[in-house]
Amino acid sequence: xLHKLIFSYFILVIFNLSGxxxxxxxxxxxNSNWLFFKGDSTQKTTTNxxxxxxIPHTWNTQDVLDDEPGYYRGDGWYKxxxxxxxxxxxxxxxxxxxxxxxxxxVFVNGKEIGKHAGGYTFFxxxxxxxxxxxxxxxxxxxxxxxxxxxPNENLPPTMGDFNIFGGLYRDVYLNVYDKVHFDADNxxxxxxxxxxxLVSATQATVQVxxxxxxxxxxxxxxxxxxxxxxxxGGLLNEQKGSFTVEAGQKIDFDQAIKNIRGHRLWSPxxxxxxxxxxxxxxxxxxxxxxxVSNPLGFRWYRFDPNDGFFLNGKPLKLIGTSRHQDYxxxxxxxxxxxxxxxxxxxxxxxxxxxxxxxYPQDPAVLQTCxxxxxxxxxxxxxxxxxxxxxxx
Numbered sequence: 001x002l003h004k005l006i007f008s009y010f011i012l013v014i015f016n017l018s019g020x021x022x023x024x025x026x027x028x029x030x031n032s033n034w035l036f037f038k039g040d041s042t043q044k045t046t047t048n049x050x051x052x053x054x055i056p057h058t059w060n061t062q063d064v065l066d067d068e069p070g071y072y073r074g075d076g077w078y079k080x081x082x083x084x085x086x087x088x089x090x091x092x093x094x095x096x097x098x099x100x101x102x103x104x105x106v107f108v109n110g111k112e113i114g115k116h117a118g119g120y121t122f123f124x125x126x127x128x129x130x131x132x133x134x135x136x137x138x139x140x141x142x143x144x145x146x147x148x149x150x151p152n153e154n155l156p157p158t159m160g161d162f163n164i165f166g167g168l169y170r171d172v173y174l175n176v177y178d179k180v181h182f183d184a185d186n187x188x189x190x191x192x193x194x195x196x197x198l199v200s201a202t203q204a205t206v207q208v209x210x211x212x213x214x215x216x217x218x219x220x221x222x223x224x225x226x227x228x229x230x231x232x233g234g235l236l237n238e239q240k241g242s243f244t245v246e247a248g249q250k251i252d253f254d255q256a257i258k259n260i261r262g263h264r265l266w267s268p269x270x271x272x273x274x275x276x277x278x279x280x281x282x283x284x285x286x287x288x289x290x291x292v293s294n295p296l297g298f299r300w301y302r303f304d305p306n307d308g309f310f311l312n313g314k315p316l317k318l319i320g321t322s323r324h325q326d327y328x329x330x331x332x333x334x335x336x337x338x339x340x341x342x343x344x345x346x347x348x349x350x351x352x353x354x355x356x357x358x359y360p361q362d363p364a365v366l367q368t369c370x371x372x373x374x375x376x377x378x379x380x381x382x383x384x385x386x387x388x389x390x391x392x
Contacts, residue, residue, distance in 0.1 A: 024279075024291045026176040027096075030080065031055040034168075037077040050079070056333035058101070058167035060149075065328065076147045076166050081140040082174070086133045092177040092215060093131065094184055095143070096124040098170035098363060101332070102155055105146040117155055119164070120359040122188040124175065160358060162324055169333040170362055180220055180280060181290040183211035183250065190292045192278050199300045201313070204260040206237075206296065211252045212280055214245040221245075221283040224253055228260070228296065229275045236263065236274060242283065265312050266297030268352035271373030273297055295370055311375075318375065320353030321346060325361045336364040343368040353377070 035050040038059050057078075063071040084093070095106060095113070102119035105112065109132065114125035132139045149166030151158065177184060182191030191210045198205040208226045222243050228236040239257040264272045274296040280289045301311045309316055323342055326332040339362045346354060354369060355377045369376045 024178065024288055025181065027173055029055075029171050030082070030174050031171060034078050034080045038072065038075070039077075040075050053078075055172050056167075056169045056335060058165045058169045058331040058333040060163060060165045060167070061329060061331045061333070064163045064165070064331065071163065073150045073164065073166065074148065076149075078145040078147065078168055080143050082131075082143055083139065084131050084133055084141060088176060089133050090179065091128070092126060092179060092181065092184070093128045094124045094126050094175040094177070096122070096173040096175050096188060097168070098122050098172070100145070100147050100168050100170075101165050102149045102152070103147070104168075107144040107146075109141055119149070119155075120361070122170075122363070124184060124188045126185070157359070162358065163326065163331075165326065165332040167331075167333060169331070171336070178289045179216040180214050180222065180245075180282075181212065182278070182280065182292055183213055185213075186211065190294070192276075192292050192294055194276060194294055194296060196296075196298060196300075199265075199298050201265065202261065204263050204298050206257040206260065206276070207254070208239070208257070208276065208278065209252070209254045210278075211250055212243075212245065212290075213250045214247060217247050219244065219246045222289075223279075223281045223283055224255070225279050225281065226255060226257060227277045227279075228257065229277055231273065236260065260298075263298045266299045266373075267312060268316070268373035268375065271297070271371060273370060295367070297370065316352070318353040320351040320355065320374070322355040322357045323361075323365075324357060325359075325365075334362070336362065339364040340368045343372060343374060346374060347372045 032054050034053050034055060034057070036053040036057065036059075037050045039049075059076050060071055097104065097116070099120055099122060100116065104116045106114050106125055108127045108130035111130040113127055113130060116123040131141050145168060147167060149164050157164070175184070184191060191212070193209045195207045196204060197207055206228065212222070212224065214220050222245055223240055224243060225238060225240040227238045230236055237257050237260050239255050241253065241255050243251060243253065245251055264270070266272050276294050276296050277291060278294070279291045281287065282289055299312055301309070303309055307315060309318055325334060325339070327334060327338065343354065343365060352373065353375050356365060356379060358379050360378065366376060366378070368374075
């Protein structure tokens with residue numbers, strides 16, 4: 001996908017344009033121009049040992065298919081230079097990973113930034129304290145990622161009827177925020193958590209929880225608003241709240257949008273999606289400091305031991321398939337388009353249900369299920385009981 005093949009110098013040019021300065025947050029993939037080495041750290045010193053790769057990438061594309069017993073399970077190293085504009089000194093800058101198999105250690109300019117255990121979940125780390133800035137933006141920052149897929153009894157899954165691929169096999173992002181923003185340190189989430197505690201054909205309630213941080217050096221009087229937007233841009237409903245946040249403070253919020261009426265229900269035949277736009281606004285200046293958009297579908301469901309599954313009060317026969325995330329010759333390092341294509345094939349064959357086996361898969365999978373009208377059974381671990389997810 002072309003929008004994911006953005007070179008570091010091209011990123012710099014884009015973000016130095018004057019119009020970009022008004023953006024509330026910046027998020028871009030940094031999938032291109034990586035170097036890769038397979039082996040332990042004592043062998044990775046020479047330049048010749050490193051090979052150019054693009055993300056998504058796994059080192060197990062071939063050895064899981066050959067006739068030799070076993071496949072490589074050990075260390076893999078990735079490195080890349082980032083060029084950061086001096087204008088970002090007053091921003092919060094994060095590296096965000098959609099997944100790394102199976103554990104990862106992140107270093108910036110030789111400084112350890114963080115560690116993550118778990119091959120199928122996203123994570124992010126702030127990197128601003130380790131960065132070098134330059135007025136011309138021509139100072140290189142070396143990012144090094146150590147990834148390991150060795151057998152580890154403390155890191156599930158330890159075994160299964162599928163391969164434990166190693167590598168940076170999902171997208172990597174550079175995220176840039178204002179000093180006042182929704183919490184970015186909550187296990188890699190965007191800081192907003194949405195539930196629908198009440199849904200019927202005539203009314204609904206939406207609960208929006210989360211946290212925001214004020215990393216500026218002054219107290220702020222802020223408005224947090226949540227707008228439920230229709231696909232055509234119209235407003236269905238809105239909730240606002242006012243908060244005073246001291247310098248360096250993090251606060252939680254829990255806001256309910258009640259008595260929602262005139263809503264359209266989500267179903268496989270009519271996968272109608274709203275979006276919730278959550279914003280932080282400085283009450284003194286009127287400036288929007290951060291904004292996050294999340295999908296929203298209104299539905300309710302239940303299981304009956306005698307009569308089966310019901311969605312929105314009506315019986316629904318579930319027809320579908322199971323899906324792993326790997327392809328021959330590619331391993332599990334699939335671009336988003338291939339994840340999307342699998343869900344589209346399921347829809348085209350008349351399915352309305354996907355068993356996501358046996359682990360959390362790429363975010364593109366559930367996003368496409370939401371959009372196309374596919375219910376999903378999601379397994380959090382390889383042996384866990386599934387949870388039905390008609391909509392996220």
